[in-house]
Amino acid sequence: MLPHLLLLQLVGYAAAASIQPRAKSSSCACGYRDSNGHVWRESIVSNFAGSNALGVVQQNWAVQTWGQQREYQYIQYSADNVYNYQNALGVRTKAWKGNGTSVSTGEIQTNRADILYGTFRMSAKIPTTPGVCFGFFTYYSDSQETDIEFLTNDTNSKHTVHYTNQPRTTSASSQEVVVSNDLTAFNVHRLDWLPTQTMFYLNNKQMRTISLDVPNTPSRMLANVWSDGDPEWSMGPPKADAIATIQYINLYFNSTSYNETAFNSACKQSGKPAVCQV
Known part of the structure; x- marks a missing residue:
């Protein structure tokens, strides 16, 4: 799997330096x-159920608006791809208009960049449109990252989860798991980030443990839906809107603050x- 090559904004790091623990x-x-x-x-508990999901986002999360040229397509994270949707939070990649246009994508990240180990849970439906990656993950850099990801172009996308510690120096750092659950319905996806291992759960059932390439750097938590047309990963870009529906994200963690x-x-x-x- 290729790394995300995400671009965290310098302004975010500057803000993190002044963050104090929440009461x-x-x-x-x-x-x-x-x-x-x-x-x-500590905790960040974000319940997006109801009609004010975007207001809940604004309490502890930043909606991303950065762009990046990838090998195949330019992707542009846009605020209008994070919105109130079906009494929950929608995170979207828009239908792609064709060559010469950027792929319009959606992402949120915690305001806090000082999270170091914890248990992180998300109740969500994955997108049904082929051609995107939906991710829930810790992130400091491409070599300090742990992912729960869903590829909607997978042959069995409704039942396949990808668990990875980056930079994936060996195949054992990444596990592709086929589950019986229908992931296009609401399920609870959980990541426990510990100093020596990462543990992955689906609806409180432990699915995998990975002990290689475990991150050890204070990080943010992110959720996004994106596509750059990479034939080895995201595929796409999608021909119709691809929307992840998130009911809640609950983070329980330690921090350096x-x-x-x-x-x-x-x-x-x-x-x-x-x-x-x-």
């Missing part, structure tokens, strides 16, 4: 325990409430 809810001041017993200090000492102090000051189960 934690007193009810979860002692953190969030996942199903494997790991306790995470909120250390264990500060976390323990906040927990104590809040009266040591029970750790929240997630």
